[in-house]
Amino acid sequence: MTAETNYSTTSALSSGGSDTYSVSDIAIILGISKKSAYKLCEQDFFISKRIGRIIRVNKKSFEDWLNGRPE
Numbered sequence: 464m465t466a467e468t469n470y471s472t473t474s475a476l477s478s479g480g481s482d483t484y485s486v487s488d489i490a491i492i493l494g495i496s497k498k499s500a501y502k503l504c505e506q507d508f509f510i511s512k513r514i515g516r517i518i519r520v521n522k523k524s525f526e527d528w529l530n531g532r533p534e
Contacts, residue, residue: 483519492529 510521
């Protein structure tokens with residue numbers, strides 16, 4: 464699966480025009496476990512914020528990382 468295929472998948476996962484993804488969305492897009500997606504969020508490859516018990520990932524930052532563009 465290429466990054467371009469993943470990029471087109473991202474619009475199907477977004478929730479009503481939200482500017483963020485959940486960790487579950489990231490796991491689905493990348494085809495990895497949620498545990499691995501949580502580990503990626505901790506490594507600062509893209510912008511993510513913890514809000515209480517929930518982690519939200521900035522959509523633009525993630526898509527730039529996914530497509531190999533610098534932030």
